Structures are given as structure tokens and as C-alpha cells.
Amino acid sequence: MRKILLVDNGSLRPQATLNLRRLAHALSQATGEAVEATSLLHSYKIPPEELGGHKAVTLGPLAERAAAQGVTELVILPFFFGPSRALTTYMPERLAEVQANYPQLGVKVALPLVDSQATPDLRLAQLLAGNVRERLAGLTHPRVVLVDHGSPIPEVTAVRNYLAGQLSALLADEAGCVTFASMERREGEAYRFNEPLLEDLLASPALAGSEVILAMLFLSPGRHAGEGGDIAEICEQAMARSPGLSVTPTRLVGENDAIVDILASRLHQALAGEPLLLAMPSKGAATP
Numbered sequence: 001m002r003k004i005l006l007v008d009n010g011s012l013r014p015q016a017t018l019n020l021r022r023l024a025h026a027l028s029q030a031t032g033e034a035v036e037a038t039s040l041l042h043s044y045k046i047p048p049e050e051l052g053g054h055k056a057v058t059l060g061p062l063a064e065r066a067a068a069q070g071v072t073e074l075v076i077l078p079f080f081f082g083p084s085r086a087l088t089t090y091m092p093e094r095l096a097e098v099q100a101n102y103p104q105l106g107v108k109v110a111l112p113l114v115d116s117q118a119t120p121d122l123r124l125a126q127l128l129a130g131n132v133r134e135r136l137a138g139l140t141h142p143r144v145v146l147v148d149h150g151s152p153i154p155e156v157t158a159v160r161n162y163l164a165g166q167l168s169a170l171l172a173d174e175a176g177c178v179t180f181a182s183m184e185r186r187e188g189e190a191y192r193f194n195e196p197l198l199e200d201l202l203a204s205p206a207l208a209g210s211e212v213i214l215a216m217l218f219l220s221p222g223r224h225a226g227e228g229g230d231i232a233e234i235c236e237q238a239m240a241r242s243p244g245l246s247v248t249p250t251r252l253v254g255e256n257d258a259i260v261d262i263l264a265s266r267l268h269q270a271l272a273g274e275p276l277l278l279a280m281p282s283k284g285a286a287t288p
Helices: 014-031 059-068 085-101 123-133 154-170 189-194 198-202 230-241 259-272
Strands: 002-008 035-039 073-078 106-109 143-148 177-182 211-216 246-249 278-280
Touching (some): 014 035, 014 259, 035 059, 059 073, 085 106, 123 154, 123 211, 123 259, 154 177, 154 189, 177 198, 198 230, 211 230, 230 246
Parallel strands (some): 002 073, 073 106, 143 177, 143 211
Antiparallel strands (some): 106 278
């Protein structure tokens, strides 16, 4: 018996879980496969009444419950842009704990949304470009800044830079320029690859008095990209300090239904068995 899970990192904001559930339902309808939404962390703390009365269950407990009910194959679709440590370290460690109790359970983890090592796929960049075009009315060749959260590992930041290159090509005739920034970074030289920070870029002479569209490389609303979140605060402060600067954010990647097509491709790949981010074969039958 198989179970398919759409998995994000998790948030304490109910909007993130509700959006993940919405996309899991849309993906189920698009593929004919039953897909359930869950998170790695945090979401179980959200009061059920803020989630339509349905309490969120995180991946570990959900996998254990599924295995106890006879599930022998778990297919995981990461709702992540790149190979973050949550996917490559935390998740396999947690699933190994589940397999220790339920050795009959095998796990397949699909690729994240972007695979920069494969044949170029423009769909996510086209989604981002579409989000930017929704904000173009009345603007003449605005500056476009692709902003992500910032990551402690360069492979995830490389995904942002890769998408910025694709976005630049797609918007060549519509934007004055396309560049990138991180919302935040860890201290120290080792994490300089996240630069520039959004706060610093918006304060730079290069963007003084400019019309800027902020292409949001975030998946769901939360404390960073949600209403009144960190990004909104950074933009408000930047505009207050720089008269003439106008910053308009796009909607989030996971709020655009075009993301379902990419997720469907990842699901089909996982069901076919390749390519995968991770495979954890079953270790045999359960002990009676």
C-alpha cells in the first residue's frame, strides 16, 4: 500500500498549512493520485480551529501512523526550491527512526522544485515572470529583484541565482534589469554567498528613486513573506529612508497554480523510480 505526501518545512502561521493543503488537493485532482499535505516541523502547534478544525500532523508521526496501518511505500514530494538540509539531513534521519520500528516501509523522495543539473526547465522561471507581469501595469522597465530567504548552504542559494538568470532572459524586454538578494544570512565570511541582503540592495545608489518589483521566491505565506512579515517590513523601511523608491512585491510562488504542473512532474518521476533525491528501501518484513 502506498501513500503520497506533499511536504514543506512547516510554519506556525495557519496560512502556510492551508495553502499546502490546497495544493495537495489540486495535485490530487491533476494526477488522479491521492496526495496528503504535511510538514517537517512546527505546524502541529497551530490550533486546529485555525485550520478548519483539522489538526496538522508532521511527517514523523504521520509516517509512523501510516506504517502501522499497513503502508509499505511512502512517496514524498518536497515543497522546497532546492536541496536544503531539512531534506538532506533532518528528513532522512527522522524517516530512519520510523523504519527502525517499521522495516517494511520503503521511502522515495522526489527531487525538489528546481534541478539545476538537469536539462533546463523554464517552468518555475516562467511562473515567476508571470507573477512579475501582474505588477507591471503603469511601470516602464522597472528593476526586478528576485528575493529568497537566504540559506546556510550554497547549493540552495545557487538555485536562486540560477532562477534569476532564467528570469532575466524571460523579462529582457520588460525589465530594466533583474538581480537577486537574500532576506537574511548568517554571520561570518562563510555565508557571504547569500549577498546582497535585500535591505542593503534597496538602500544602494543603484536603486535610488527606482521602481522595483520584488519577485518573491517564497512558497507560502508565513512570518517572512506573509502579510506584515519580515519582507514587508524591510520594504517599508527602505521606502521611508529613500524618497522616490517604490517597491512592489509579487504574489508567492505557491500561490500561483502553475506550480501544480511542476509538482505533477516530480510525482510522475518518483512513481517511475527516477530521478530521485533520496531512496530508502524497505529493510524487510515487520517482526511479528
